[in-house]
Amino acid sequence: MAEHVILFAGPMGAGKTTAIESLSEIETIRTEATNTDRETADKDTTTVALDYGEITVGDDDKVRLYGVPGQRRFNFMWTILKERAVGLVLLVNNDAADPIRELDEFLEEFGELHEKGGIVVCVTRSDVAPTPYLDKYAERIREVMPGRMIPVFTADARNGDQMRTALMSLIANIEITAMIADNQERAA
Amino acid sequence: MTEQVSAQQVSAHKDPVVIAFANEVLDGFSDVCKSLRYATFLTDDGFEVASIAGDEKQNRRVASMASSMQALGDAVARDLRIGGAEYIIIAAETGYVIQMRVPEHAMVLAAHFDAAETVGKALSVARLAASNMRTMVQEKAA
């Protein structure tokens, strides 16, 4: 396995910047700006271009981690970053106004990454808001993307171990996808 | 809730006074610089405060992109440890875009000039506009 580009997407305040910080082995690159939209997420800063971090997996496989801004007004960055990505960590904060709808919208925007490698969903901040439960997410995923294998985890973006578990399951899926593609190529 | 609202600052793009200032500065800006095609003030996090020319949708889009650019410029400058990014220039075939932060404020000016202008002149008028904006916002706060 060579280099992988993994995207972290999801609504503002889901924990994308925090997750990349927790995972990265290098000093992350951040593009935080003063947040003026406190109604959407009550935090001091928000990402306006990208987050970047790196993590080594296995012996020497470098995984590049890119976080996107959560707000739709930055969707030109979504397009730019999506191009190189082979996998998606979709973070949804359980305390969002309507988290299942956020799941829906981001799967619609980034769902194509499943075909390029894989998707994993992480539900964050479930300590803040215990519901909806995971089965609601799983159910919705089955409805929007039937027949796809998309694991759902609860995870705290601040917790490196939990984020690594989710990332590893995504990378396993990406490798399987690559292997299948390889075999098909050889068979053809 | 009976908390003091005045303590919490209204963000620039929702503050009618700041928007009025921004419009005033932009008017003066286009008066002194005929090669100015377009200009906008935006918050650091990409909300349009005021613009001259351009349609609404386009203005919003430019504000988002300028915000990303500004943050990327800052990130590069920070990584190279060369101090804060002073301005960013994109030189294209038929014109260029200059953007810079309003000094000491979480606000950015982005301006598009046609190629007839020299970079030096464009830079100096853009600096003046950004600094005028700073003065006005400062005086309001005082």
Ligand SMILES: Nc1nc2c(ncn2[C@@H]2O[C@H](COP(=O)(O)OP(=O)(O)O)[C@@H](O)[C@H]2O)c(=O)[nH]1
């Ligand atoms: N209580 C709690 N806080 C979390 C959890 N995951 C992330 N956070 C916090 O939620 C905020 C997420 O902000 P940020 O990473 O900027 O979100 P982004 O907009 O997706 O980049 C940060 O303050 C995190 O510390 C969680 O599982 N529980």
Ligand SMILES: [Mg+2]
């Ligand atoms: Mg972020």
